[in-house]
Amino acid sequence: MFLLNNLGYLFSFLSLPILISKFGLEKLGVVFTNQALVLMLASIANYSFMYFVPTQSKKISNDKKAFIKLWSLVVNLRFFISLLLSVLSIVIVCIYFNSFLKLWLLSLLLLLPKIINPSLFINALENNKLNFKIGLVSKLVFLISVIFISNSNYINFFLGFSELLVLIGYFILINNSFLKIEMLSVNKILAFAKETINLFFVNFFSMLKPASILPIISVFIGNEFVTLYTLAEKIMNIIRGVSGAMFVSFFPIYNKEKIKLHIVSLQNATIIVFLSTVIVGVMWFSSPYIIYLLNNFNDSLIATKTLRILSLSVPMYFMVVPLFSYLLALDKQNIILITAILQLLVLFVIIFVFHNTVMQIAYAYVVSEYILLLGYYFFFVRLNR
Numbered sequence: 001m002f003l004l005n006n007l008g009y010l011f012s013f014l015s016l017p018i019l020i021s022k023f024g025l026e027k028l029g030v031v032f033t034n035q036a037l038v039l040m041l042a043s044i045a046n047y048s049f050m051y052f053v054p055t056q057s058k059k060i061s062n063d064k065k066a067f068i069k070l071w072s073l074v075v076n077l078r079f080f081i082s083l084l085l086s087v088l089s090i091v092i093v094c095i096y097f098n099s100f101l102k103l104w105l106l107s108l109l110l111l112l113p114k115i116i117n118p119s120l121f122i123n124a125l126e127n128n129k130l131n132f133k134i135g136l137v138s139k140l141v142f143l144i145s146v147i148f149i150s151n152s153n154y155i156n157f158f159l160g161f162s163e164l165l166v167l168i169g170y171f172i173l174i175n176n177s178f179l180k181i182e183m184l185s186v187n188k189i190l191a192f193a194k195e196t197i198n199l200f201f202v203n204f205f206s207m208l209k210p211a212s213i214l215p216i217i218s219v220f221i222g223n224e225f226v227t228l229y230t231l232a233e234k235i236m237n238i239i240r241g242v243s244g245a246m247f248v249s250f251f252p253i254y255n256k257e258k259i260k261l262h263i264v265s266l267q268n269a270t271i272i273v274f275l276s277t278v279i280v281g282v283m284w285f286s287s288p289y290i291i292y293l294l295n296n297f298n299d300s301l302i303a304t305k306t307l308r309i310l311s312l313s314v315p316m317y318f319m320v321v322p323l324f325s326y327l328l329a330l331d332k333q334n335i336i337l338i339t340a341i342l343q344l345l346v347l348f349v350i351i352f353v354f355h356n357t358v359m360q361i362a363y364a365y366v367v368s369e370y371i372l373l374l375g376y377y378f379f380f381v382r383l384n385r
Contacts, residue, residue, distance in 0.1 A: 011136070011139040011140050011142070011143045012139050012142075012143075012234065013234065013293075013294060014143055015142065015143050015146045016231065016234070016294045016295075016296075017293070017294060017295070017296040017297070018146050018147065019146060019152075019155065020227070020294075020295060020296040021296045022149070022150075022152075023152040023155075025223075025224040025227040025228065026222075026223050026224050026227075027152040027223075028152065028155075028223075028226075028227045028230075029218060029222070029223025029224055029225070029226035029227045029230075030100070030103065030152070030218075030223050030226075031103070031107075031152050031155045031156060032214055032226050032227060032230050033214050033215055033218040033223065033226050034100065034103055034104060034107045034156060035107060035110065035156050035159070036211055036213075036214040036215060037089075037211070037215060038104075038107045038108060038110045038111060038156065039110065039114075039211065040207065040208075040211035040212075041082065041085045041086070041089065041111060042082070042110065042111055042114035043203065043204075043207035043211060044081065044085060044203075044204060044207075045077075045078045045081040045082040045085060045111070045114065045115070046078060046114070046203060047077055047078070047081065047193065047196070047199075047200050047203065048196035048197075048198075048199030048200045048202075048203060049074050049077075049078075049120060050120070050199075050203050051199045051202060051203065051328060051333070052196050052199055053070070053074070053120040053121065053124055054120070054123075054124060054328070055328075056070060056124070057123075057124035057125075060121065060124060060125070061124065061125050064177075067121070067177065068177070068180050068182065069182070070121075071118075071121060071177075071178065071180075071181065072180075072181050072182040072183075072184055073184060073188070073189070073192055074120075074121075075115060075116060075181050076181075076183065076184045076189055077189050077192070077193065078114070078115040079115050080189065082111045082114070082115055086108055086111065089104070089108075090104070090105070090108075102153050103152075103153045103156070106153055106154060106156060106157040107156035107157065107160075109156070109157050109160035109161060109164070110156055110159060110160035110163075111160070112160060112164050113138075113160055113163035113164040113167055116164075116167055116171075116178070117163075117167065118167070118170075118175075118178050119131050119134075121178075130170070130174075134163075134166055134167065134170055137166045138162045138163040138165075138166040138167075139162075141162035141165060141166060142158060142159050142162040142163075145158040145161075145162060146158070198333050198334070198337065199333055201337055202333050202336050202337045202340060205337065205340040205341050205344055206336075206340045208344055209343065209344055209347055209365075209368060213229070213233075213361065213365060214226050214229065214230070216351060216355070216361065217229055217358060217361060220355045220356075221355070221356075221357065221358060221361075225302065225358045228295075228300055228302050228303040228306065228358060229303070229306055229358050229361070229362070231291055231294045231295060231300070231303045231306075231307070232291070232303050232306040232307035232310055232362070233310065234294070235283070235290055235294075235307055235310075236307070236310045236311070236313070236314075239279060239283075239311075239314055239317060240317050272315065272318045272319060273315065275318065276314045276315035276318060279311070279314050280311050280312065280314050280315075283307065283308065283311035283314070284308050284311060287304045287307045287308050287311075288304050290307065291303045291304045291307060302357075302358055302359070305359050305362075306358050306359055306362045309359055309362040309363055309366060310362050310365065310366065312366050313365070313366045313369040313370070316369045316370060316372070316373045319373055319377075320369075320372060320373050320376060323373070323376035323377060323380055324336065324376060326380065327376065327379065327380070330383070332379070332383075335379045338375070339372055339375035339376060339379070340372070342371060342375055343368045343369075343371045343372040343375065344368070346364075346367060346368050346371045347364055347365065347367075347368035350363070350364035350367060350368070351364045
């Protein structure tokens with residue numbers, strides 16, 4: 001899992017210098033901003049499934065009919081919300097951002113693989129390696145396509161196409177159960193939407209933070225700085241992914257039995273602090289070299305400082321997932337929602353006051369991450385008195 005995950009990130013990294021050399025920071029900033037907005041639509045279309053599917057893991061792993069029923073519900077609801085949001089977004093882009101219409105239309109292909117993405121089900125069936133293999137192969141296909149892209153408008157199109165191609169290949173060659181999609185009535189879809197509306201709000205407010213950063217940088221600072229921030233962000237995604245893989249390996253979020261939060265102990269806390277300190281130290285001293293490689297062999301003091309600032313959030317990655325999983329297992333969605341809203345408010349208040357540089361926005365992001373951790377820990381202590 002560790003090797004596959006990092007090979008996937010490696011292919012993603014190799015595409016960055018090629019894209020920067022071909023199109024420059026300004027054009028890539030526009031592409032990445034559009035990508036962030038489309039992925040925000042995909043997150044909204046995911047409704048409550050990010051949190052609902054894990055709670056059904058035992059049922060869908062033992063009952064094939066239950067599996068097909070829930071999978072059909074996921075695809076149906078994702079499709080209808082994606083269609084609605086796509087039409088609405090095209091109207092808005094036509095009216096206010098007509099010069100970016102072609103890029104936006106091509107970027108919307110990113111929604112298709114998100115509609116049929118089976119990652120939640122694969123994890124629920126305890127076959128995490130397949131998720132990493134799908135990500136690995138799709139990134140490799142995209143890396144190959146990058147060599148032939150001559151217009152920046154097509155970057156997001158080929159990113160979506162590569163993932164879609166690999167997913168369809170997976171369905172046909174490995175697991176055709178995902179091809180058994182039933183069309184559901186509107187009443188059934190609406191009934192489920194009403195039943196899990198609280199989880200939808202948890203998902204909505206949780207995804208606003210990562211989805212809003214690049215558009216904010218684009219509006220307040222400029223598209224060139226979107227790309228510089230993205231360089232740093234992609235490094236942090238590796239650490240986030242590795243810490244997540246480590247946690248899932250030892251403390252499954254897809255709990256089939258009663259969950260126990262033994263990870264919050266003095267011994268484990270000491271290990272987390274030690275690992276986090278080492279990683280932050282390595283990131284701090286290696287940042288100039290990493291950015292130099294990713295930025296088409298050019299130095300960037302802004303991207304280097306941004307990466308160093310973002311690295312300060314590393315300890316949070318190892319600590320927030322177990323606390324979140326514990327609250328989710330106890331059906332404490334309201335606590336998760338309150339904490340997500342508080343985190344978002346802190347982020348936007350800091351950005352509203354300090355939004356002149358990418359580094360200030362990075363500081364705002366880090367502070368909001370620790371607000372989330374403190375919020376989870378506060379409620380954890382209260383629940384265990």
